[in-house]
Amino acid sequence: MNVETYRTALLQKRGELLGGSTAKPLQWTIESNSGRQGDMADQASGNNEVHIQLKLKQTDAKILQAIEEALRRIEQGTYGVCRDCGEPIAEARLNAIPWTRVCITCKEKQNA
Ligand SMILES: [Zn+2]
Structure with a gap:
């Protein structure tokens, strides 16, 4: 096993995750939504979109941590x-x- 190959792949993936970040506009969206709870129902579809983006972000963060x-x-x-074992x-x-x-x-044990 050539560890350098994996190091290169890990660094590349990390660069992708960090480079493709849209964290700032996303945070803005969440903040502006939380301040106006009254019309949540009207914004249902918009909130769903934020939710999906947020989920993706959490996945990215987890992968980033695993890469580190x-x-x-x-x-x-x-x-x-x-x-574990x-x-x-x-490979x-x-x-x-x-x-x-x-x-x-x-991994399969974890999922079971
Ligand atoms: Zn194991």
């Missing part, structure tokens, strides 16, 4: 090891999700 952790594990030489994570899985923390077996 993965980069730290590369520094520490523990990259590609499952956080300590077994090596399959195919790392190729698909370079910032993953757990192997597929543990």
